[in-house]
Each structure stands twice: as structure tokens, then as C-alpha cells.
Amino acid sequence: MSPSSSSTISFQSWVVLIAIGLLIFLMNIDYTAVNLTLVPISEEINADLNSLQWLLSGYVLVWAAFVIPAGRVADIYGKRNTLIAGLVVFMLGSSLTGFGQSLEVLIMGRILQGCGAAVFTSPAWASIFTLAPPQKQGFVMGIIVSFAGLGLAIGPTLAGFIIEEMSWRWIFYVNIPLGIFVIAILYLYSPKDLLEETRQKIDFVGAFLLASGLCTTVYALNQIEVWGVTSSSFWGLISGGCLLIGLYILRDRTQKVRMVPSHLFRNKPYMAATAGEFLMAMNFSMTLVLMGLYLQNTLHYSSYETGLIFISMTITMGLLGPIGGKMVDMFGLKVPMVFGTLITTLAMGMMTFLTTESSLLYVATALFFAGMGLGSYFTACNTAMMKSAPQGDLNVASGVYTMFMMLGNTLSIILSTSFVVFFGRIHLLQNTERMNLSAEQHQDLVNIISKVEHSMSQLSGFAPEQLPQLLNWVDEAFVYGLSFNMAMGTLLALTATGITLWGMGDLKSSSSHAHAPVGA
Numbered sequence: 001m002s003p004s005s006s007s008t009i010s011f012q013s014w015v016v017l018i019a020i021g022l023l024i025f026l027m028n029i030d031y032t033a034v035n036l037t038l039v040p041i042s043e044e045i046n047a048d049l050n051s052l053q054w055l056l057s058g059y060v061l062v063w064a065a066f067v068i069p070a071g072r073v074a075d076i077y078g079k080r081n082t083l084i085a086g087l088v089v090f091m092l093g094s095s096l097t098g099f100g101q102s103l104e105v106l107i108m109g110r111i112l113q114g115c116g117a118a119v120f121t122s123p124a125w126a127s128i129f130t131l132a133p134p135q136k137q138g139f140v141m142g143i144i145v146s147f148a149g150l151g152l153a154i155g156p157t158l159a160g161f162i163i164e165e166m167s168w169r170w171i172f173y174v175n176i177p178l179g180i181f182v183i184a185i186l187y188l189y190s191p192k193d194l195l196e197e198t199r200q201k202i203d204f205v206g207a208f209l210l211a212s213g214l215c216t217t218v219y220a221l222n223q224i225e226v227w228g229v230t231s232s233s234f235w236g237l238i239s240g241g242c243l244l245i246g247l248y249i250l251r252d253r254t255q256k257v258r259m260v261p262s263h264l265f266r267n268k269p270y271m272a273a274t275a276g277e278f279l280m281a282m283n284f285s286m287t288l289v290l291m292g293l294y295l296q297n298t299l300h301y302s303s304y305e306t307g308l309i310f311i312s313m314t315i316t317m318g319l320l321g322p323i324g325g326k327m328v329d330m331f332g333l334k335v336p337m338v339f340g341t342l343i344t345t346l347a348m349g350m351m352t353f354l355t356t357e358s359s360l361l362y363v364a365t366a367l368f369f370a371g372m373g374l375g376s377y378f379t380a381c382n383t384a385m386m387k388s389a390p391q392g393d394l395n396v397a398s399g400v401y402t403m404f405m406m407l408g409n410t411l412s413i414i415l416s417t418s419f420v421v422f423f424g425r426i427h428l429l430q431n432t433e434r435m436n437l438s439a440e441q442h443q444d445l446v447n448i449i450s451k452v453e454h455s456m457s458q459l460s461g462f463a464p465e466q467l468p469q470l471l472n473w474v475d476e477a478f479v480y481g482l483s484f485n486m487a488m489g490t491l492l493a494l495t496a497t498g499i500t501l502w503g504m505g506d507l508k509s510s511s512s513h514a515h516a517p518v519g520a
Contacts, residue, residue, distance in 0.1 A: 150315075217242065261396065336380040348493055
């Protein structure tokens, strides 16, 4: 796939770009839809929130861990081959998750999906810029982001409909026909890559050290709620993970061809885009997961109704894609990025003040602003990342960028669910101090906070007249923990604003700077 030399995009390139858009669409449907499966899966498979969240974090963690070496695979074997191979693995993972009858099998299927997503992500993003001329890159990125937004919009609604009418398993089965369709388009219209006769070797040892270090460290963070921050197991795993990452860094420095070129870390606009995307991805995942639980458990909307409510956020992201991309081409990168972070700050601030009786209008408005802010930011930030990276490093640069984005998603899911449980329990115990409860009843009550679903059936050890008040306190405790997370999200968005103002001043949106290694 060679870069376009004129200011127009050929029909063949458009077909391939649409196929890549469908691929991004497929990923986002899967990502957002799974958030709504937590409650029905918990009803079928007895598991708490800490265990079930691995259906989300396991997927993005493996994605993040393998996306950099997968970028090197694309350099060696070509974008087209890598795209198709990754999609096949993703479809196999979807099948395993759909057929799985235990939590372990479901998580294994999601991990396989994450591996497939890691393989096809880097060549997918790099292909966008090699198929579009510099004058059209912002617009094309906006079109692709609109596919992502459409997937985000349809994901929760489709999930709610499928759960109500069929089974949560069909959320994974739907990936199969869509994946086959995209593979067919790539085979028919995507030109074969011109591969070098002498191929670089992949550093499998380095890839293993990096992936193992990331997985070990994030797994330890996930277990904070279970083990406690003073646990020797927690600190042992954290130390082991950091050691593995350190060994990878030392080994990579000795390689003739480094897995991640060092000049990327001296590229100020690229690092600003990567750091900002990390923070905003945390807000995105936090909103999806916690607001999904809030709408279903606290405000008692069904899965289908929750999906419809989320449209106020996700459809806004989709609609802003092409508009934001065109604004980037016309006015540059900094303005839409700063606008996006500030509007997201407003949205997270609104969600900080949610209560157990918040109106649907208030919730939908907060989600609408979240979609507006995130949609504006992601389109401009993705474009900034691609424009700041040298053309020869597009695959690995997009891999590093995606790794940080996925780490943001993973850490957000792990930390936000842990904080909800931790601060929710404190609030719940404060409310129940005046009740004459036994130590066993106290323990049963605080354990409910960690459940995906809150219902009176979980309060079987209490007197019937106590149940309404206790369940109300459980809801208040959950909202208390949610509010703490959203306040942290507000600070994250403001930090992303500062990073954008610091880093984007060195990057121009004109065609003459596309792919130039800035600050290297």
C-alpha cells in the first residue's frame, strides 16, 4: 500500500479504507456491547465484579501487551497479510467466548480476541495514512473515527436488544459474518505489499519480556481490592512486572533494530498525543463501565434501555468524526483537541454530582457532553499522532500509541471498579453503624458492593423490614464510589488539556509536516 501521490483518493483505496472502517466498527461494537453483558453473565455464571471485569480488562490488557511486536510483524509480512491474520484470530476468540460455559473459558476467548485485535490494529491505523494524501488525512481519519463512533453507538443498543430477545452469546457470534465480509474486501481490493527480500527478525524474547511485564504489573493492580495494598503478593508481582519491563528495555538497547525506535520518545508532539490519549481513554472506559452499572443497578433501567440511553454519548462521537477531521485539515490540531478535553471536563464534572435519583435528562446531557468532548479529541489526537510520526515508523508508532491507549482503558477499568468497592464500603459502613448488625451481617452487606447486580435476594440474612433501607444504602454507597471516580476523571481531562497545550505547539497540520520526525 503506497502513499497516494495526488490530492485525490482512488476508488480502490476508498474500498480498502471502508473495510478498515468496518474493522474499527467491529472492534467498538464488541468493546461497548460487552459492558452490558456483565449483569446477564453474572446471573448465568456465579462471579463477582472483580472476576467479571477480566472479560473487559483481559481483552484490552492482551491487546496492549502485544500491539508493539505486532507492529513489527506488519513491517515484515505486510499490512494486508497482518490485517487478515489478526482478524482470523479475533473471530476464533469470538467463537470461543460465545460457546464458553465457564468464566475461565470466557476469559480465554476474550484474551484470544485481544491477541487478534493487537495484530490488526497497527496496520489498520498505518494504512489510513498511507492510502490518503496529506491534504485529506484529517478528513479520512474523521471518517474512520465516525465508524468507531457508529460502533460505539450501535454496540450498547444492539447488546441490549440481543440480550432481551436472544442471548448475550450472540453479541460474540455477530463478529463472525462481519469479519468474513471484511476479509473478502481485503482479498479483493487491497493491493499486495512489496516485501523486502531480506526481512528483519522479530525479537521474540524482547516481545515476551514486554508482554509478561505489562500483564504481571496490571494483574497485580487488579488484585489490590482482594489482597490489599500492604500484601506481599501484591508488591512481589509489581516488582516482578517492573523487573521484566526493565529487562526488556536493557535488551532492546542492544538490538540492531529496536522494537521501539528511541527517537519516538524525543518527539514532543507524538508523546503529547500519546499521553493525552492515555488519560482520555481512562475517562472513556470509566464512563462506559460505571455508567452502565449505574443505569442498570441504581436507576433500574433494563439492558436495552441502558443501550438506548448511551446513544446520547456514542452517536455524538460518531457524528463529530467527519466534522472534527475536516476542522483539523482547515484549522490545525490544537483547537479541536483542547475543545475536546474541556468539554470532557464538563461532562465528568456533571457525573461527579450524580445521585440515586438523578433525572434521565441530567444523565443523558452528561453523556452527550462526554461524547462531544471525546469525539472531538480522539479524531484530532489520532491525526496528530500519525502526522508527528516518521512514515517509516508508522506501524510501530501506532502500536506504541495503541498500547498506551489500551493501558489507559485497562487501568481505568481496574482502578475505577476497585475504587467503587473501596469507597462504597466505607460509606456503607458509616450508614450502618447505628444499626445493631452482627459482624457476619456487616461482612455480607459490604460484599454486595462488589457484586455486578444489587438486589434484595442478596440480603437474605436480614429482617424483611430492613431490606428496603439496606438496599437504598447499598445504592448510595455505589454512587458515592462512582462520584469519587468521576472527580478523578475531571482531573484527568484537565491534565490532558495541559499536555495538549504543551506539546501540540510544535506540530503543524500542513502537508509539509506530515510524517516528519519532529524533535528527533
